[in-house]
Amino acid sequence: MNGEDELEELDEESLHDSEALPAERPNPLIIAASVTARGGVLWLPVAGLLALSGKKKAAGRALTAAAVAMPIGHLVSLVVHRPRPQAANIPARQALPEHPDSSSFPSKHAVTAAAFGTATALEDRKAAILVTPLVLLVAYSRLRTRVHWPTDVLGGLVIGALVALAQAGIGRSARARATACRLFAMVRPVLSDHSCPSSVSE
Template sequence: MSQDLYRDITDFAHDTPGWLQLVAELWTEAGLLLFGVLFLVGWWRARPAGSRAMALAVLAPLGTAFGYVVSELLKSVVDEERPCRAVAGAAQSIVECPPYGDWSFPSNHSAIAGAAAVALALAWRGIVWLTVPMALLMAFSRVFVGVHYPHDVAAGLVLGALVAVLFVRLLTGPTRALADTMRTSRSAVATWLAGPGPAVPVAGTAPVSGRAANRRRREPMHRRS
């Protein structure tokens, strides 16, 4: 069934305009770069937020990387040949078929996309409307250009998403504690990376950043007067 669907999609791909084929070819890689940009934006917007938000922003790219590692380990065990070599009568792949030994199941691109979409949504819920369609389009593009079966990309999406959720859930607590430590550190690099945190109101004064409030608490009483 997956082979028949693969033939249908690749036949459809060859009937599409050349510009659309080029877009699909570029999107398989450009989507990864766009996810990278979103990771950076997510980290930056979490800098003035609470330590949990910072933890989730930091864990998003790490969980995605871990999803890729799990996908690659599984791929080395399954050893499924690429459909662009294995499916008889299928249209030629739009991009060059990966070399023998670069196995097909699951799709690493799809695992990365699934992990990134879910991890970013956990850290930045308002972005889910963008990340999920991005992941689905990336997965479909891998079949469209002829280098994966449909079941490869479906498994990659699910695997990446599950691994990312587990990774983030298990490590949110320790990473949150690390963010708190970095925000009260005397290292300028550590405090810049972790961000100032949310503004904390101090009685009788204007709200100050979390970092400034922590410093204020460490000062001796005679220096505050």
């Protein structure tokens, strides 16, 4: 059995009643995580709590990553037309008030959550200890309520993490250019050109 077959089997088994994914109505906490994370709303108060605890930089970067990742997730879903799991009669699915009919891949909840969580971890590891469990809860809630296939959630987590990593790389490049420009400013009195080189300032 190859990797693709294993993923398909994983997706199919996700609709069955199991210990990991019971068919019964989920715990209210799981339902709340899924509902409040819609549209990335959940991450606004989380960022606020981070800022209040003195982690403003982490909060800002996490929100930016989530804001960038969300439309990317929607863009991918426009390209990948995948039907949602047929689980309308399962109590776990009926627990959610929403009835999405957009493409199942990727889970936009997972995309946004992963971007927020990864950006937080890259900026502040201590803050990540508090945020990561919430990210995982949101991702699990989309499986537990049968709104997505497992591969939708896994794909969403990967996309979100990549967005945050890309943002961090761009940030490091910008800081490197700024540092180089400051160093140039320190030595420019002995140079004929009194401006920051274009290769540095751009």
